[in-house]
Amino acid sequence: MSPQPVKPAGAIIMDGLWYDNPIFRQILGICSTLAVTNVILNTAVMCISLTLVTALSCWTVSILRDWTPRNIRMMVQTLIMAFYVIIVDILLKAYWPEMSRNLGPYVGLIITNCILMGRCEAFAISNPPGPSFLDGFFNGLGYSSILLAIAATREMTGMGTFLGWPVPFFSGPYWDKWVIMVMPPGAFFTLACMIWLCRSIWTKEKVPAQTGGK
Amino acid sequence: MRDKPWYPVVYMFVITVLLSALLIGFSRYTRDKIEVNVQMAFERAVVGAFIDVKPVANQQVHQMFTQQFKLDEKSKSYIYSKDGQVQGYAVPFAGQGFWDNIRGILGIAADKRTVSGITFYEQTETPGLGARIDENDFKKQFPGVKIKPTAKPIGIRPAAQQLSDNEVHAVTGATQTSVRLEKLINDSLVRWLESQGVKEPSS
Numbered sequence: 001m002s003p004q005p006v007k008p009a010g011a012i013i014m015d016g017l018w019y020d021n022p023i024f025r026q027i028l029g030i031c032s033t034l035a036v037t038n039v040i041l042n043t044a045v046m047c048i049s050l051t052l053v054t055a056l057s058c059w060t061v062s063i064l065r066d067w068t069p070r071n072i073r074m075m076v077q078t079l080i081m082a083f084y085v086i087i088v089d090i091l092l093k094a095y096w097p098e099m100s101r102n103l104g105p106y107v108g109l110i111i112t113n114c115i116l117m118g119r120c121e122a123f124a125i126s127n128p129p130g131p132s133f134l135d136g137f138f139n140g141l142g143y144s145s146i147l148l149a150i151a152a153t154r155e156m157t158g159m160g161t162f163l164g165w166p167v168p169f170f171s172g173p174y175w176d177k178w179v180i181m182v183m184p185p186g187a188f189f190t191l192a193c194m195i196w197l198c199r200s201i202w203t204k205e206k207v208p209a210q211t212g213g214k
Numbered sequence: 215m216r217d218k219p220w221y222p223v224v225y226m227f228v229i230t231v232l233l234s235a236l237l238i239g240f241s242r243y244t245r246d247k248i249e250v251n252v253q254m255a256f257e258r259a260v261v262g263a264f265i266d267v268k269p270v271a272n273q274q275v276h277q278m279f280t281q282q283f284k285l286d287e288k289s290k291s292y293i294y295s296k297d298g299q300v301q302g303y304a305v306p307f308a309g310q311g312f313w314d315n316i317r318g319i320l321g322i323a324a325d326k327r328t329v330s331g332i333t334f335y336e337q338t339e340t341p342g343l344g345a346r347i348d349e350n351d352f353k354k355q356f357p358g359v360k361i362k363p364t365a366k367p368i369g370i371r372p373a374a375q376q377l378s379d380n381e382v383h384a385v386t387g388a389t390q391t392s393v394r395l396e397k398l399i400n401d402s403l404v405r406w407l408e409s410q411g412v413k414e415p416s417s
Binding site: 038039064067068069071072075076079080083086087090091093094095097101102104105155158159179182183 | 216221222225226229230233236237240241244247248251252254255313314336337338340342343345386387
């Protein structure tokens with residue numbers, strides 16, 4: 001079904017992590033970036049969940065790609081994603097109830113994350129299962145790395161802690177905690193700065209030919 | 215076969231049935247565990263309104279709950295007694311918070327006038343803001359708070375304001391959560407006080 005050669009694994013990994021990073025290159029999935037990045041632990045669990053769901057969904061979509069009729073492919077993809085999201089939700093409820101309580105509705109909202117549909121449509125639907133899994137996984141990691149950086153910034157400046165532990169200086173009397181950072185607007189500022197920073201570095205680098213012209 | 219008009223319908227049907235079957239199986243397999251978790255969270259909240267249950271194992275909490283707490287149907291609260299003596303009352307409160315339901319337990323000492331603690335077993339307020347009602351800094355204000363037998367037995371006031379002996383400080387930046395929480399607690403407290411016949415002292 002796909003006449004073009006499959007991208008080498010190294011390129012898939014680097015694209016997911018950096019050159020085509022979902023957050024600052026594709027600007028996908030930033031809804032959850034805004035919602036769950038004020039406490040690092042919640043963010044980490046969200047990232048792990050999203051990475052697993054993306055990787056497994058891409059893998060499944062790819063396995064079924066030759067049988068799936070084109071006109072209903074999006075319905076099938078959504079169904080597959082929902083399947084994995086519900087599994088993650090049940091797993092958290094059964095084995096980590098506190099975290100399930102912390103994340104509340106956000107686990108269920110993974111299904112609306114644009115990265116999922118984006119990767120299924122852009123890659124998994126026309127590539128074999130192995131590379132698709134890799135692509136989903138590393139896009140998830142690319143998303144996670146930026147999210148964790150944002151979460152760390154917000155938690156440290158807003159609450160003076162890192163993973164709940166007080167950070168020297170930031171939890172001290174000389175640091176006036178920026179309450180706005182843990183509130184929703186703080187996410188906008190931090191995300192914008194993060195995209196600015198990453199893109200500044202990115203444009204300075206020579207972009208490899210293989211990822212150009214997407 | 216793939217270009218037949220019925221193919222997409224059948225395909226969708228088959229795949230839905232397959233995935234749903236897997237999910238149903240999986241949720242059946244974990245259902246008991248989830249139910250136990252929910253029940254355990256509740257029991258920890260009830261017992262935790264009186265003693266610090268953080269270091270206590272689930273097994274022991276369950277034992278204390280079944281032996282020392284008795285549901286009083288009339289006032290919809292739990293009576294905490296030890297060696298035949300009433301130690302306090304656990305009054306559940308529940309209702310809409312800022313995002314979703316908040317459910318918790320207010321522990322009241324045997325004199326029916328003093329709060330002995332507060333715990334939550336369900337809340338999905340904003341992490342870092344409203345959700346901090348479930349953190350120790352907020353909850354530790356409650357033990358010792360006096361209950362006024364009026365329409366507003368206890369109060370949650372903005373930080374930095376002067377407090378009287380029936381009030382605590384709210385979490386900064388979580389006004390909505392605080393206002394709703396205050397209402398939830400007071401609603402069930404007023405009902406409970408009525409059921410106990412506690413009235414304002416006529417002085």
